[in-house]
Amino acid sequence: MTTAVAIQPAMPRPTPVPIAAARPRTKRSLSGKENLVQVKPVSSVGPVANIRTRRERPCDACRRRKSRCVIHEGAVLCVLCEFHKQECTFVQSPQPRKRKITGDGKKDDSNQKKRSVEAEPPPLALPTPTITATAPSPTPQQAAKRDTTVLGETLGLQRRQHSRYIGLTTPFDSLLIGLSQFDTRNESTFDLGTLRRVNDHECFIMLPDENTQDYGDEADALAAIEQIVHPHGPALIDIYFRTVHPSFPIIQKHLFIERHRHGDRTFSPPLVAGMYILALNWWSFDPKLTSYPKPDASRLEAIASKSLATAMERPKLSTIQAGLLLLQRPEADSWSLTTQLVAIGQELGLHLDCSTWSIPVWERGLRKRIAWALYMQDKWSSLIHGRPSHIFGANWAVKQITDEDFNEDGDGYDNKPEESEDEKQDNERGQILFAQMIALTAIMAEVMDTFYTQVAIQDFASAGKGSTRLILERAKPVQIKLKEWFAKLPPSTRMDSSSGNRLSSTGYLHLAYFATEITLHRRIVQSLDPTTSDPYLLYICRSAAKTRLISAMDFVNRLKPEHLQAFWYFASKINFTLIGTFGSLLWATAPAHEEAEFYKTRLREYRWTLSVSSKRAEFLDYAVQMLDASRAMLNNLAEKPSLAQSQLSNVGVPPAPSTSMTRGGSGGNGNDLTQQLQLQRSSQQYRRDVEMAFQGFANEPFEQFGSDPMSSDTPRSTA
Missing domain, CATH: 1.20.58 (Methane Monooxygenase Hydroxylase; Chain G, domain 1)
Known part of the structure; x- marks a missing residue:
């Protein structure tokens, strides 16, 4: 007689948890890889600590600050706890409802109740500066769309991890990689990191930033940069996008501005410093700035140089952007930095054709613009230094730039400001x-x-x-x-x-x-x-x-x-x-x-x-x-x-053959005439050839x- 035994699963399946409007789940079709670009799935794999009840209750620190608690998919800490390098716990009881001093030392007035952190944009490794938000908070629909857009699906723009291209001759053989089990995000986790497959042929390994050198120093470097230019940071950013960006478009302008406007504090220090340094060249042309003392560019350069060196340990697209901007300074003439950027670009796969990769469409355009900017940097540096180029046509697969590569739609910020005709x-x-x-x-x-x-x-x-x-x-x-x-x-x-x-x-x-x-x-x-x-x-x-x-x-x-x-x-x-x-x-x-x-x-x-x-x-x-x-x-x-x-x-042209020679004059004979005619024809043909x-x-x-x-x-x- 057999007895039926119910086999329990290894881990009980949790009951459905309501998700706040800021991070709605999107139903995903598995019909093809291209869906990875159009529809951004929410990963079902993540720490249990991320599953919270009561409509995404805030962590203890955010509750004390009365700030929106934002945790991105797959993350252990919320955005603010990660920024402040503190534990993210959910053990304290709700605080009494009364006015309190917020974490930044300001009273939580009604018009400041919803701070810019509510609109914290998803992670983008276009890392950028610290600005106090003055814009009105976005609507729940805007925040929801923003939090479910792209940045967790990007390859070179993630906050807490960076990517490195796996070449064909590395120990990671492509056939062995194909045996791995990939999830809906085309990722496969193993002991050394996470494999990220972008198509049937190219694969990257994703590594955590926190394991790299001086990872915790970025916040301090960014704060020092902002302190040097305070309170003129927004004005300098405006100068940069008005003067430099149009003819050197290597930054996703609208996404950067929106993150900057909403007080994002996760920008790359050397990138922000590079933008400020270039914008300072037009300081005296801005009537709002000319009456103020000009910030010290040398201090910005010192911080940028040091922070760029550490950023190279965890290379992202922002690393290349920062290096390219710093090299646009008239006094910056560094062949060694150019060669380093070429190597980092190859590590990020910028030399490859990304037109069919399972990454957001706008990231493809951004990667192409950065890749061609890196190509030009290498070639013109080769000319002005008289040294061999490091980019060769046989290993350069980037497609020609097109109008679509400048498109910024789909970055999560749909309310783009109207541009003037100029x-x-x-x-x-x-x-x-x-x-x-x-x-x-x-x-x-x-x-x-x-x-x-x-x-x-x-x-x-x-x-x-x-x-x-x-x-x-x-x-x-x-x-x-x-x-x-x-x-x-x-x-x-x-x-x-x-x-x-x-x-x-x-x-x-x-x-x-x-x-x-x-x-x-x-x-x-x-x-x-x-x-x-x-x-x-x-x-x-x-x-x-x-x-x-x-x-x-x-x-x-x-x-x-x-x-x-x-x-x-x-x-x-x-x-x-x-x-x-x-x-x-x-x-x-x-x-x-x-x-x-x-x-x-x-x-x-x-x-x-x-x-x-x-x-x-x-x-x-x-x-x-x-x-x-x-x-x-x-x-x-x-x-x-x-x-x-x-x-x-007088004209630098040899004289034509003499008339007497061509007519067979004195001392000449038929053979002399024939030779002279042949010589004349040869001379005329030679001139035509030249x-x-x-x-x-x-x-x-x-x-x-x-x-x-x-x-x-x-x-x-x-x-």
């Missing part, structure tokens, strides 16, 4: 400017790979006297790409497109274009040897270089205050200097005294322009100093022979500058 135009133009800079950087990177790698240098050295022809041959396709890029520039990026008193950052894009062309022509000029080069080849190469120099110098002459006072990309300081360096190179290699005097005069004029412009853009002082250093080197240059003393003709090699090297029209357009390539001054 703000809309600035944002649209900034996005186009950012995308065009990415495209130009790709061409510049091709110039560097074609002419300045060790393999290329060895190829040109092995070519000997034919090095110039080899360089021209390789230069032609790159120059055509550069010319086509310039021809297709949208109207909003023209130098005369700025309107009214609005600042315009289009200058750094055009300056980068001239720096790219100069880098290309610089290699050609370096290969020329007046003693061995063909006179016609020497003439046409130097003429093209001369045209480039004059175009670049005229561009600098035409910069207006709205250009000079705007945001300039970090490489601009060196790009202005490269124009002077190129002029000094042409001066030093000039075959005749007259040509050398021409460049000497133009460099003197260029120095004057830079010194005057530096009154509005202080970073131009560096270009002036470098120009003076080059001038000092040229003092040792030997005196050039005059054109009359040199063997070159001219064909320089197709695309012509000067672009100057209508973009708004005044004194030049309709031809003829310089206003000649040697």
Whole structure:
């Protein structure tokens, strides 16, 4: 006779617990991974301490503060207890209903009863600053939507943990990972951490922040930063988003502003410091700030540098954002920091194509913008430092930037403020400017790979006297790409497109274009040897270089205050200097005294322009100093022979064959005539070949500058 025995489950299933309106559960469909982006499930796995009765009763500390007690899915502590590094308990009885002093020392008045912590946005590792909230509290519906949105589902923006990419050759073999049991969040927990799978091929390991070095110091660093700028933090944030962000959009603007406005205290200290430091450059332009003493930027930089080093121990997207912003300072010229950021970016998987990952759609766009900003940082740092790039095309899978990548919808804050027409135009133009800079950087990177790698240098050295022809041959396709890029520039990026008193950052894009062309022509000029080069080849190469120099110098002459006072990309300081360096190179290699005097005069004029412009853009002082250093080197240059003393003709072109020789004159015969005709045909064909090699090297029209357009390539001054 058998007896039926009821087998009890290992853990009794708890009865349903009512959930506060701030965190409603969302029914989830398991039809596909894409649902992970559209619908954010609430994890059923979590500490028992998170299950509270009586409609999410507050913890003891929050009850004493009369603050909203917010615990995110999977967390042990509430937001405020975690911030204050204290226990989160539920043992005390409710306090009597009377007015009390809150934790911040202020009376809990009726209009302050609902503090900004009620609207505590979900965790975002765009970490940011400490500001006392003055905005009205959100409605329960808004708070509920905000608390169930995205940030717990993000990959690179979580508060208490960070991600590290698992490569194909690591001990975590992809086939073994596939044997793991993943939950509805595509996560699998094991002894070393939590595996987070974003698609069928890529996987990350999620690690807790608290196990990293100096984790508890972030709150102190953030408080010190806020104290330095107090009470002008909100004004500086406004300056940053008005001046820097439009053309360098690496932060999720609306999400950042909302978190900042609601008093979020979990921002990344180096990121906030970087934003403040850049905004301080426009302190004197704000009528509300100019009468106050300017905060000490050096103190901010010291805290930012130290806190960034510790943040690298737990890398997040905010770590890359902070590093990129700190590198935009005119005085920040750190090759080592750039290489560190590239390594961290690879650890975060920024070099991968995230377009199909199971992460929020807006995070995909943010990751792409940060990835391309990191790409540009690496490539332009490689140029200005003359060192090898750390990003290679074979391992770069990021898709081209699109309009959708700037979309900020779905971040949990639906009530976006209306933008003025000027703000809309600035944002649209900034996005186009950012995308065009990415495209130009790709061409510049091709110039560097074609002419300045060790393999290329060895190829040109092995070519000997034919090095110039080899360089021209390789230069032609790159120059055509550069010319086509310039021809297709949208109207909003023209130098005369700025309107009214609005600042315009289009200058750094055009300056980068001239720096790219100069880098290309610089290699050609370096290969020329007046003693061995063909006179016609020497003439046409130097003429093209001369045209480039004059175009670049005229561009600098035409910069207006709205250009000079705007945001300039970090490489601009060196790009202005490269124009002077190129002029000094042409001066030093000039075959005749007259040509050398021409460049000497133009460099003197260029120095004057830079010194005057530096009154509005202080970073131009560096270009002036470098120009003076080059001038000092040229003092040792030997005196050039005059054109009359040199063997070159006045136009630098070898003379045509004599008429008597072509007609078989005295001393000639039929064979001589045939040889001469063959020589003439060869010379003509050679000239056509050289001219064909320089197709695309012509000067672009100057209508973009708004005044004194030049309709031809003829310089206003000649040697």
